[in-house]
Amino acid sequence: xxxxxxxxxxxxxxxxxRTILTTMLITIGIVAVLLFISLSGSFRxxxxxxxxxxxxxxxxxHKKGYVASIESLPLTLNMKPAMxxxxxxxxSERDDIEAWTTRIKFGAMFSNFKETTSIxxxxxxxxxxxxxxxxxxxxxxxxxxxxxxxxxGKIVIPELIAKGLxxxxxxxxxxxxxxxxxxxNGNTFVIRGVLEGISGPGGRDGYxxxxxxxxxxxxxxxxxxxxxxxxxxxxxxSKIHKEMSTYFGQFINKAGKPAFDVHTWEKLSPFSNIAKMxxxxxxxxxVMLVAIVLISIMNVMLMAVxxxxxxxxxxxxxxxxxxxxxxxxxxEGLLLGILGAFIGSVISFIVVYIMNVKTISFxxxxxxxxxxxxxxxxxxxxxxxxxxxxxxxxxxLQPAWKASRMDPIEALRHF
Amino acid sequence: MSLIEANGLCKTYQAGDIAVxxxxxxxxxxxxxxxxxxxxPSGSGKSTLLNMIGCLDSPxxxxxHVASTDVTxxxxxxxxxxxxxxxxxxxxxxxxxxxxxxxxxxxYPLIMVQNWAAAKRREQVLELLDAVGMKEQAxxxxxxxxxxxxxxxxxxxxxxxxxxxxxxxxxxxxLDSATAHRVIDLMKSMxxxxxTTFIFSTHDxxxxxxxxxxxxxxxxxxxxxxxxxx
Numbered sequence: 001x002x003x004x005x006x007x008x009x010x011x012x013x014x015x016x017x018r019t020i021l022t023t024m025l026i027t028i029g030i031v032a033v034l035l036f037i038s039l040s041g042s043f044r045x046x047x048x049x050x051x052x053x054x055x056x057x058x059x060x061x062h063k064k065g066y067v068a069s070i071e072s073l074p075l076t077l078n079m080k081p082a083m084x085x086x087x088x089x090x091x092s093e094r095d096d097i098e099a100w101t102t103r104i105k106f107g108a109m110f111s112n113f114k115e116t117t118s119i120x121x122x123x124x125x126x127x128x129x130x131x132x133x134x135x136x137x138x139x140x141x142x143x144x145x146x147x148x149x150x151x152x153g154k155i156v157i158p159e160l161i162a163k164g165l166x167x168x169x170x171x172x173x174x175x176x177x178x179x180x181x182x183x184x185n186g187n188t189f190v191i192r193g194v195l196e197g198i199s200g201p202g203g204r205d206g207y208x209x210x211x212x213x214x215x216x217x218x219x220x221x222x223x224x225x226x227x228x229x230x231x232x233x234x235x236x237x238s239k240i241h242k243e244m245s246t247y248f249g250q251f252i253n254k255a256g257k258p259a260f261d262v263h264t265w266e267k268l269s270p271f272s273n274i275a276k277m278x279x280x281x282x283x284x285x286x287v288m289l290v291a292i293v294l295i296s297i298m299n300v301m302l303m304a305v306x307x308x309x310x311x312x313x314x315x316x317x318x319x320x321x322x323x324x325x326x327x328x329x330x331x332e333g334l335l336l337g338i339l340g341a342f343i344g345s346v347i348s349f350i351v352v353y354i355m356n357v358k359t360i361s362f363x364x365x366x367x368x369x370x371x372x373x374x375x376x377x378x379x380x381x382x383x384x385x386x387x388x389x390x391x392x393x394x395x396x397l398q399p400a401w402k403a404s405r406m407d408p409i410e411a412l413r414h415f
Numbered sequence: 416m417s418l419i420e421a422n423g424l425c426k427t428y429q430a431g432d433i434a435v436x437x438x439x440x441x442x443x444x445x446x447x448x449x450x451x452x453x454x455x456p457s458g459s460g461k462s463t464l465l466n467m468i469g470c471l472d473s474p475x476x477x478x479x480h481v482a483s484t485d486v487t488x489x490x491x492x493x494x495x496x497x498x499x500x501x502x503x504x505x506x507x508x509x510x511x512x513x514x515x516x517x518x519x520x521x522x523y524p525l526i527m528v529q530n531w532a533a534a535k536r537r538e539q540v541l542e543l544l545d546a547v548g549m550k551e552q553a554x555x556x557x558x559x560x561x562x563x564x565x566x567x568x569x570x571x572x573x574x575x576x577x578x579x580x581x582x583x584x585x586x587x588x589x590l591d592s593a594t595a596h597r598v599i600d601l602m603k604s605m606x607x608x609x610x611t612t613f614i615f616s617t618h619d620x621x622x623x624x625x626x627x628x629x630x631x632x633x634x635x636x637x638x639x640x641x642x643x644x645x
Contacts, residue, residue, distance in 0.1 A: 003526040007514075013514070310508075311512060313510075314504075314510040315512070317469070318503070319497075319524065322491060322495065323492075405491075
């Protein structure tokens with residue numbers, strides 16, 4: 001094998017310009033793919049991080065049917081204390097959960113004494129909420145980010161309402177809400193902060209202390225609309241979601257149907273579709289790379305066979321068996337693949353390092369100065385390199401087969 | 416003892432609708448260790464006959480035994496293995512592999528065909544290069560050699576596997592007269608040294624006179640066999 005490697009590498013050196021051009025093509029393909037994956041992965045991680053860390057958490061648990069009716073924020077589909085206890089007991093026993101928070105979600109009317117508009121609220125325990133959504137205070141565009149996020153009598157409102165009704169931090173406003181029995185109640189609150197809106201469900205909600213919500217809605221029980229959960233590692237999301245779904249699936253309501261719904265953030269956020277599109281683009285770019293490698297290597301090897309027909313005739317005549325001739329040409333393709341993959345990977349690592357040193361910021365929607373921190377996953381690099389090498393070998397097979405099956409007499413006559 | 420036994424050998428090519436008989440009923444025996452020449456004008460069938468003896472082509476009819484093996488029914492792979500073990504080739508255009516040095520060209524059959532151990536390989540290659548007077552040029556590439564030197568290397572490559580038979584198709588056609596005679600002399604001396612059978616084709620009267628046995632081919636038939644004193 002070493003001798004075939006030696007001869008194959010000498011053949012590549014012999015057609016140096018062609019070898020360099022082919023290697024460059026593979027290298028450029030690898031670099032383009034790895035950089036695209038690195039940047040898109042960084043963008044994806046950034047956006048997903050924003051969604052999960054400032055709003056949704058990784059997993060949410062609701063009473064069955066709540067998510068289907070979430071637009072109307074139905075108080076009638078809140079979880080009763082017994083259900084909440086079942087969930088919190090279960091969560092307390094798991095050591096792969098970083099934190100969880102309970103929320104009462106409801107719709108209300110917001111009045112600045114001159115104008116009125118509708119608003120959606122998450123009523124929360126601030127400590128539990130921040131533990132679950134650590135980036136939430138970072139979305140405050142007005143108000144103290146270091147102070148308690150909400151406290152009784154003070155609320156955080158979304159930017160759109162602050163602008164629309166021309167209110168600011170420190171202003172007094174009135175919130176009026178209807179409870180589950182249909183009675184209307186109103187309370188005065190002070191605006192403690194204004195929150196930047198982000199895309200996705202809950203991205204334009206206001207925040208209120210849970211005690212205020214219970215008072216406003218005249219709730220006597222510890223009812224909860226949703227429980228949001230933050231995992232210690234989002235890599236375990238699928239596994240944990242499956243385990244939770246299995247566990248909570250055993251609880252049946254009076255109608256004989258499952259009592260709980262367990263959703264990952266992907267099921268709740270429209271950004272998951274963008275994330276899937278990014279994954280599709282990644283795949284598309286990878287397919288492009290495979291096509292580039294396949295065509296370039298096949299072209300080079302076909303040329304190599306064509307230019308060396310006489311030589312193939314010679315080695316066949318002196319007794320080289322067809323499988324050895326085949327392995328010689330396949331080895332040339334293999335070496336081209338290895339060379340291109342190696343150089344491409346090294347260049348990609350260097351470029352990603354430079355991109356991290358020279359900060360790359362961008363705007364997405366209304367969010368500005370988002371900083372990308374591209375990284376290269378070694379497993380991804382190895383996987384792509386292996387695919388390229390494999391494709392290089394596959395692309396060499398047809399020309400190599402042609403070479404190995406050549407009639408020595410015909411080949412010897414060829415000039 | 417005959418190294419090659421041919422009986423009623425023929426080869427017919429199909430050129431469109433016309434069947435062209437390249438070799439017609441050729442029968443001959445060639446003894447081991449002999450120095451034989453097939454002669455005749457272009458198109459007389461010399462190369463076709465050598466290709467069949469060398470298992471590069473199969474006869475359309477007749478029997479052909481080389482080194483006691485019926486070579487008429489060998490598969491492509493079996494024929495390649497047989498050639499690698501028994502036959503060396505010297506070509507009109509030398510056919511050295513341009514990317515390999517002189518040493519590596521001679522070593523090539525031992526690696527790709529016979530898989531010899533490195534130390535034994537080196538010893539054999541150096542012995543052959545020494546025998547053909549090319550040891551000093553071992554590191555040179557074929558492009559750095561003259562025609563005569565290239566053919567010397569080709570002879571060394573043909574002999575390196577201890578081949579029983581060396582087939583040389585017009586080995587001197589691309590060489591000047593003096594060099595051609597030196598190459599034939601070298602082949603003769605190699606025959607003496609390694610007890611190998613040499614068969615070559617030529618249409619050059621001066622070169623054919625160097626053979627011990629001359630078969631004259633005319634239109635695919637062996638017209639004459641002449642045995643000369645060695």
